Amino acid sequence: MNKTTYRFETAAIHGGQQPDKAYGAVMPPIYQTSTYAQTAPGKNLGYGYSRGANPTRTALENSLKSLEQGSHAFAYASGMAAVDAVLKLLQPGDQVICTQDIYGGSFRLFKGIFEQYGLVFKFIDLGNANDLSKHLNKDTKMVWLESPTNPMLQLVDIAAIAAQLKGTDILLAVDNTFASPYLQQPLNLGADIVMHSATKYLGGHSDVIAGALVVKDEALADRLRFITNSTGAICGPMDSFLVVRGIKTLALRMQRHCENTAKIAVFLKNHPKIENVFWPGFPEHPNHEIAKKQMRDFGGMLAFKLRDSDQNATIACIQRLNLFTLAESLGGVESLIGHPATMSHGSMPKNEQLKNGISPNLVRLSVGIEAVEDLIDDLKSALNEND
Numbered sequence: 001m002n003k004t005t006y007r008f009e010t011a012a013i014h015g016g017q018q019p020d021k022a023y024g025a026v027m028p029p030i031y032q033t034s035t036y037a038q039t040a041p042g043k044n045l046g047y048g049y050s051r052g053a054n055p056t057r058t059a060l061e062n063s064l065k066s067l068e069q070g071s072h073a074f075a076y077a078s079g080m081a082a083v084d085a086v087l088k089l090l091q092p093g094d095q096v097i098c099t100q101d102i103y104g105g106s107f108r109l110f111k112g113i114f115e116q117y118g119l120v121f122k123f124i125d126l127g128n129a130n131d132l133s134k135h136l137n138k139d140t141k142m143v144w145l146e147s148p149t150n151p152m153l154q155l156v157d158i159a160a161i162a163a164q165l166k167g168t169d170i171l172l173a174v175d176n177t178f179a180s181p182y183l184q185q186p187l188n189l190g191a192d193i194v195m196h197s198a199t200k201y202l203g204g205h206s207d208v209i210a211g212a213l214v215v216k217d218e219a220l221a222d223r224l225r226f227i228t229n230s231t232g233a234i235c236g237p238m239d240s241f242l243v244v245r246g247i248k249t250l251a252l253r254m255q256r257h258c259e260n261t262a263k264i265a266v267f268l269k270n271h272p273k274i275e276n277v278f279w280p281g282f283p284e285h286p287n288h289e290i291a292k293k294q295m296r297d298f299g300g301m302l303a304f305k306l307r308d309s310d311q312n313a314t315i316a317c318i319q320r321l322n323l324f325t326l327a328e329s330l331g332g333v334e335s336l337i338g339h340p341a342t343m344s345h346g347s348m349p350k351n352e353q354l355k356n357g358i359s360p361n362l363v364r365l366s367v368g369i370e371a372v373e374d375l376i377d378d379l380k381s382a383l384n385e386n387d
């Protein structure tokens with residue numbers, strides 16, 4: 001099943017998958033082994049040592065390749081391990097241009113670890129793709145994008161950025177965690193590297209931490225394979241299995257995530273206690289046109305600001321919810337709610353937070369696939385309680 005022309009829903013189930021060679025198991029067995037018997041030194045059945053490759057991980061990597069329409073995929077122990085592998089492509093002195101409101105953990109890795117090794121990070125607003133050229137210089141070696149961004153749901157025109165980098169040696173890397181490949185496929189928009197926290201929509205059940213990279217270019221894949229095998233932050237067989245299993249229902253889940261989120265966005269927008277709802281599906285969202293162009297739907301995430309700007313009142317409102325669980329993370333079947341200023345973006349300095357719109361009354365929702373009427377009822381009662 002290696003045809004690349006399947007529709008997404010089919011590719012999510014069959015892409016790169018085949019019954020296991022030993023007994024025809026329909027799902028890839030969990031090859032919980034570190035090493036493989038050799039018939040003569042260096043002679044084996046395709047696998048030598050599980051840091052380099054493992055059949056369950058291969059099944060996941062083949063699926064990822066098919067979802068993102070790439071040629072090579074790598075599965076990692078976490079999303080951050082995948083980001084880490086990408087940055088190890090660079091040398092001291094190299095400059096990376098990033099979108100401003102990136103995932104807090106990526107910000108921490110860039111500033112807290114890689115700056116020490118001489119990489120230079122420049123955070124800019126890429127709401128207007130044409131602004132990129134002002135920031136490029138001879139040291140620029142990578143552009144790191146998230147779209148939609150976390151938590152403000154801003155979009156970057158990936159194809160427009162890719163067009164500006166064409167013909168240069170600057171790599172375009174896109175963290176596609178928020179959108180999932182169901183909504184957008186950055187390699188097809190001209191990106192060189194697509195990264196996922198597979199912990200989120202790909203796994204989809206909040207039961208695994210994993211990460212992924214997918215690329216098209218052979219030479220780039222060789223470098224990533226060398227980095228990955230040398231540093232060893234690979235996805236284990238059990239975790240690979242869980243992500244493969246999650247991906248089978250990705251299309252169905254995403255469809256429901258998007259439908260529920262659209263209804264909740266409208267409900268919140270009309271609610272007197274809400275000041276602002278950040279969701280790219282609204283025609284007045286500043287990046288709505290980009291969303292229509294590069295995404296299949298508007299996604300399962302939204303953020304909003306309460307009219308009452310007080311942090312304690314915001315947290316009290318969050319705590320009155322029953323169905324939305326207060327938790328880090330996103331992209332699971334269950335609805336989650338987060339307070340970015342103290343949670344996902346707590347490691348970002350206050351002034352950086354405010355610059356990015358992460359105020360104390362900002363709330364982020366990862367809308368699950370429950371009955372949307374129940375989710376709205378839950379929000380309704382939490383908002384209407386007298387503080």
Ligand SMILES: *Cc1c(COP(=O)(O)O)cnc(C)c1O
Binds near residue numbers: 079081146175177
């Ligand atoms: C969660 C997340 C990551 C990090 O992934 P882990 O699997 O938690 O290591 C990176 N980027 C985004 C956008 C995320 O949401």
